[in-house]
Amino acid sequence: MNQKVNQYQQLIGSYTGKLLRDHFGKGPESISVSMGGHFVTMYLRNFLTPSERVLLEQDHEMIIHQMREKLTQMMIPEITSYIQLVTGVKPSEFYYDWALHNKSGMLVGFVPEGFEEAPEVNENYEGKQRLEQEINKISRLVQREPDEIYSCELNARTILIIRKGILVRIEKELIRLGHGELLKGVKRNLEKTYMHNNNNFDEILNRQVLDSFADWNYSQDKSVMMLVTQSK
Structure with a gap:
């Protein structure tokens, strides 16, 4: 993978981590950003706030999802704009989900025209x-x-x-x-x-x-x- 794509991934991960901290009061321990073909993905690890931990212990998972839904919807336009600023191309769609039991999450952006410098995806993987x-x-x-x-x-x-x-x-x-x-x-x-x-x-x-x-x-x-x- 070329140096420019590595730099993009680091910048996007750092920006998203800061945005999550600003909105949630706590950011993930790490964000793994990957770019390939028409996609940019982010894998968040160890992301659960103290208040969410209490709600999870009391089986109020739906409340956590509702809160995260609203906060993430507020963040997506900012993440989209930043990706466009850094890479020159703008994601047209964003998807997100959380695995609360693993304290992890995903963000996936779709770029119709693709990322010029990013590697091709493997469409013939095993299985x-x-x-x-x-x-x-x-x-x-x-x-x-x-x-x-x-x-x-x-x-x-x-x-x-x-x-x-x-x-x-x-x-x-x-x-x-x-x-x-x-x-x-x-x-x-x-x-x-x-x-x-x-x-x-x-x-x-x-x-x-x-x-x-x-x-x-x-x-x-x-x-x-x-x-x-x-x-x-």
């Missing part, structure tokens, strides 16, 4: 076909099989999965009636239950999956998943 079949199976259990699925390996530890066309009619009606946030909470719990308790991922990829995340863009009927694994 790709079987992993996509497994994701389709999980999708069928929770909602329906997506119309389209795409996956790639961004680096030795990060796999992205993009699904399009997954909402069923009752979900679309709930979104229309203004219940999108509630729906996201339900979908997150269901899908991640299947993902976290899925021993097939490790066997398919031939390495341990340490973290899994999922988020949705309702207006585009699109979802992004991110798997963080042990290094190959």
